[in-house]
Amino acid sequence: MRKRLRANRYAMRKLITWSALEAAPPLVSGLLVAAAIDRGFLAGRPDLGLVWLSALAAVHCLAAVATRRVYPWLAEIVEPLRDYLVTALVTATVRRAVAQLEPLDGASVAQATDQVDSVRNLAASVLRNARQFLTALVAVAGLALLSPLIAAVVAPMVALAVLGFLRVLRTLVARQREVVLTGELVTREAEPVIDAIRDVVACGAQGRAATSVAAAVHQNARAARAYALTRVARVLVLAVGVHLPLLTLLLLSPWLVARGSATAGVVAGAVVYLAHQLDPAMRFLVNAGSTWLVALGVALGRLAEVTRRDPVHPETGGALPVLARDIRVEGLRFAYSPHAAPVVDGVDFTIAHGTHLAVVGPSGVGKSTLADLITGITRPQGGRVLLGGVDIAEVADVVLRREIALIPQEAYVFAGTVRDNLTVLNPDATREEMELAAHAVGATALIDRLGGWDAEIRPGADALSAGERQLIALTRVWLSPARVVVLDEATCHLDPEAEARAEAAFQRRGGTLIVLAHRISSAMRAQRIMVMDGETAVVGTHEELLETSTLYADLVGYWRGATVPAPRNESSTPDGTAAGAVRP
Numbered sequence: 001m002r003k004r005l006r007a008n009r010y011a012m013r014k015l016i017t018w019s020a021l022e023a024a025p026p027l028v029s030g031l032l033v034a035a036a037i038d039r040g041f042l043a044g045r046p047d048l049g050l051v052w053l054s055a056l057a058a059v060h061c062l063a064a065v066a067t068r069r070v071y072p073w074l075a076e077i078v079e080p081l082r083d084y085l086v087t088a089l090v091t092a093t094v095r096r097a098v099a100q101l102e103p104l105d106g107a108s109v110a111q112a113t114d115q116v117d118s119v120r121n122l123a124a125s126v127l128r129n130a131r132q133f134l135t136a137l138v139a140v141a142g143l144a145l146l147s148p149l150i151a152a153v154v155a156p157m158v159a160l161a162v163l164g165f166l167r168v169l170r171t172l173v174a175r176q177r178e179v180v181l182t183g184e185l186v187t188r189e190a191e192p193v194i195d196a197i198r199d200v201v202a203c204g205a206q207g208r209a210a211t212s213v214a215a216a217v218h219q220n221a222r223a224a225r226a227y228a229l230t231r232v233a234r235v236l237v238l239a240v241g242v243h244l245p246l247l248t249l250l251l252l253s254p255w256l257v258a259r260g261s262a263t264a265g266v267v268a269g270a271v272v273y274l275a276h277q278l279d280p281a282m283r284f285l286v287n288a289g290s291t292w293l294v295a296l297g298v299a300l301g302r303l304a305e306v307t308r309r310d311p312v313h314p315e316t317g318g319a320l321p322v323l324a325r326d327i328r329v330e331g332l333r334f335a336y337s338p339h340a341a342p343v344v345d346g347v348d349f350t351i352a353h354g355t356h357l358a359v360v361g362p363s364g365v366g367k368s369t370l371a372d373l374i375t376g377i378t379r380p381q382g383g384r385v386l387l388g389g390v391d392i393a394e395v396a397d398v399v400l401r402r403e404i405a406l407i408p409q410e411a412y413v414f415a416g417t418v419r420d421n422l423t424v425l426n427p428d429a430t431r432e433e434m435e436l437a438a439h440a441v442g443a444t445a446l447i448d449r450l451g452g453w454d455a456e457i458r459p460g461a462d463a464l465s466a467g468e469r470q471l472i473a474l475t476r477v478w479l480s481p482a483r484v485v486v487l488d489e490a491t492c493h494l495d496p497e498a499e500a501r502a503e504a505a506f507q508r509r510g511g512t513l514i515v516l517a518h519r520i521s522s523a524m525r526a527q528r529i530m531v532m533d534g535e536t537a538v539v540g541t542h543e544e545l546l547e548t549s550t551l552y553a554d555l556v557g558y559w560r561g562a563t564v565p566a567p568r569n570e571s572s573t574p575d576g577t578a579a580g581a582v583r584p
């Protein structure tokens with residue numbers, strides 16, 4: 001802002017000049033009143049008294065002319081400032097969206113441009129009333145010209161009040177900032193809950209959602225209370241800077257007049273300076289000034305933060321690469337508690353974009369945990385997961401959810417129509433796309449049985465079987481824009497034939513497919529297989545792993561005990577096994 005004001009130096013100079021002229025009456029008002037009383041009315045020359053008062057009126061007229069000239073220059077300064085801030089804000093937001101680090105959020109941009117308008121109005125108010133600062137100084141200077149003795153008594157009190165005000169101002173800024181930040185926190189916590197209210201109710205997570213929003217609301221309330229308490233300190237500033245000097249003057253005036261240190265006119269002039277000049281100036285400073293200055297400081301600070309954030313990612317030079325979204329896992333480490341043994345400890349591997357990978361390993365070895373880490377649902381305590389070269393910890397959640405979809409073992413559906421359930425990850429999906437998705441994963445018969453796209457799904461576990469819920473979830477994700485799909489035993493309630501059809505559908509769909517396999521047929525359909533043994537993760541083809549991994553050979557032996565494996569990529573061949581987790 002300072003740079004913008006400096007760029008408009010000519011308008012600033014004009015504004016200062018006219019504001020200074022506007023502030024002229026305070027300097028002479030007390031002197032003119034004192035002269036009118038002492039040299040006019042009390043000296044038996046009322047005509048002269050009226051001349052002095054006419055001079056005072058003329059000075060005020062001059063100030064009025066100056067006031068009229070102030071406004072055009074004010075507009076000359078604040079309107080370009082507003083344009084500059086809006087441009088900077090929208091540019092930064094669009095660049096971040098183009099870089100895909102954040103979604104293009106129209107509501108946030110609108111909210112931020114509202115803030116810009118507040119900044120424009122606040123800046124105009126502060127600049128417009130900056131003369132009040134001058135008025136306070138000029139009133140004390142005028143008082144010094146009128147009576148150095150009274151000025152010497154009053155000035156320390158005013159100085160003390162101003163210093164106290166500046167001290168309070170700093171605390172006010174900090175506390176107001178806290179109010180703004182906690183207000184934003186409330187929006188951040190409440191927005192996703194409101195957006196996903198149907199899911200929240202479906203999962204019975206109302207209590208948890210309410211707790212997280214309530215915590216933010218309480219934080220905001222605490223910050224607002226602290227801010228209000230600090231504002232009370234302003235009363236003290238006014239008492240010391242305005243009321244105490246006036247009271248002191250009134251108490252001292254009989255003594256000053258009696259010993260000849262001041263005349264009645266001088267006392268009246270001093271009252272004019274204190275009551276009519278200093279009082280409104282200090283009130284402005286302390287009341288409006290503190291509110292405007294604090295709000296301006298905080299709003300500008302926030303806008304600077306919003307526009308300063310660098311939208312260019314250092315590793316990608318801008319956007320996430322659109323095609324090469326390899327997943328790279330580096331030194332990943334995760335434990336469920338600080339004292340528990342890590343479930344994933346220093347794992348490294350790369351999954352090339354477009355790979356169909358099966359993950360196998362004994363039950364409890366950490367397959368689901370790894371899936372949660374890869375999808376960013378769980379944050380690691382060490383190492384990182386890169387998607388297309390970008391650490392997913394740096395990618396906005398909403399972008400990550402669009403890029404990566406995970407279907408857990410216990411798929412969920414929510415109360416609403418079939419269409420609502422299928423299009424939640426792709427609200428723009430057409431009827432044809434839904435039909436394609438349902439046909440691909442084998443959900444057409446289920447949807448027909450339910451009554452079509454507009455059929456209502458009742459809430460409650462009895463509405464659909466676990467396998468049917470999985471079919472709905474599979475169709476939903478097939479229809480989504482996600483380029484990485486993770487199936488965490490997401491087909492375990494389907495019969496082998498249906499499972500094969502669903503997996504084949506995801507293979508044909510393109511992108512990266514990671515299947516946490518619970519049947520050998522699942523593993524054998526994949527291009528690559530990762531075997532987790534609790535310490536390492538070995539990746540290879542079925543044939544390679546049979547030769548190099550004892551654990552994999554054991555697992556295959558266990559599976560083969562009850563199954564005839566399906567040949568790779570022949571998705572329609574059933575394997576005849578019962579559903580269940582991988583067991584050693």
Ligand SMILES: Nc1ncnc2c1ncn2[C@@H]1O[C@H](COP(=O)(O)OP(=O)(O)OP(=O)(O)O)[C@@H](O)[C@H]1O
Pocket residue numbers: 336343361362363364365366367368369370581582
């Ligand atoms: N929320 C949790 N809190 C504490 N420990 C957990 C939690 N979730 C999983 N674990 C533990 O972490 C380990 C790995 O669990 P995980 O579910 O990732 O294994 P898995 O290989 O997917 O098992 P399965 O094949 O049986 O699903 C297990 O010992 C499990 O008990």
